[in-house]
Amino acid sequence: MSLDPVDQHIGARLRAFRLQRNLSLQAVGQGLGVTYQQIRKYESGSNRVSASTLYRLAEFFGIDPCAFFEGLPGVGPSDSAWEGDPSMRAVLTRIPDPDLRHHLAALLRALELRDQSEDVPKPVQS
Template sequence: MSDIPQFTSHYIDQHIGAQLRAFRKLRGLSQQQLGQVLGVTFQQIQKYESGSNRLSSGKLYILHQVLDVPLIDFFEGLEKKDQQKTELAIETAELVQCYRDISSYEKRRIILSLLKAMV
């Protein structure tokens, strides 16, 4: 069991939570009002919206009905985020390989300093 990664806040949960917040605000509902519909506290709605707590499929289905939003809209844009993560991983691997291929310690330190300054 220790080999299974544990996620406290996954980017998918954060994305769905951000979508929930946007849809709730578009409908002019407070977190308290939405919580009453779902039978949870406004604090729980805050946790859903931040992505720190996951929405169950049942609650997500209720939200789609209450907010009058197609279910797929909660996932809108995830493909783009997945693509960006893949591109970043490839770029990172290329960068690391190039860095490793530099034989000069001094040149590596200069490049590292430059990268840190850019960030």
Template sequence: MNHFTAALQVRSSRRARAAQNIARASVHPVDLHVGQQIRIRRLQSNVSLGDLGAGIGVSLQQVQKYESGKNRVSASMLYELANCLKISVSMFFEGLPDPESFQDQQLTTEIDERIAYISTAEGRRLVEDVLLLSPRVRSRVVALVSSIVDEETPEKTDFDR
């Protein structure tokens, strides 16, 4: 692969990420959270996209749209999803702040970002691999990652705080 082709791939990748971020920004946070919960519960139940779609009477692409938050999930569909996954409907809303209490929205965003990462193939692979390590090695890996983060994170000045 030549330098020009590599540069085009990097630009294309950046554009795709930017488009994804714009699309995510237009998704209501609750729809995004519910979609992430659908994905997590589906993966925990070891159910494929196709099997879940067949179980609730929609295509696997529709399930993907529900999981991404791109398409909102109706109350009746949430009921069908819960029934198919053998969980309570309320589990899709776990982790959301109570609407009456306006708690720190930043905390919810951080939790959603963590859930989103763990829901990716890379995140699942990372967690699965780390769990295969001994507790001693695990703690060393955490220390290593923390030191890398410290090096990569710009120091905050008193002005930034």
């Protein structure tokens, strides 16, 4: 059985959030009312995370549920060129407040677009 890339991505994000907070599999499992084995299966992508469990995980970590999807093609700030910069991505993922993170990402995108538009030559007025 091959694993779905989206399930693997969500599992990797779950693992990253857990490790950023220095939490064990057991601690996250207890917070959700499931076994540590189940959390491990979520992290590996071998078991899919249901929408309700994803919501509870987001509440547990104090993040926006959309954070689990960031980095997938066509989702959120990953569409921007600066998102490819690992140091910028590391900075953004450390911001625990999802609203602040979202607004900062939007500001960075707006600044990037402004810089790109300044590179375009202005038409000459006759």
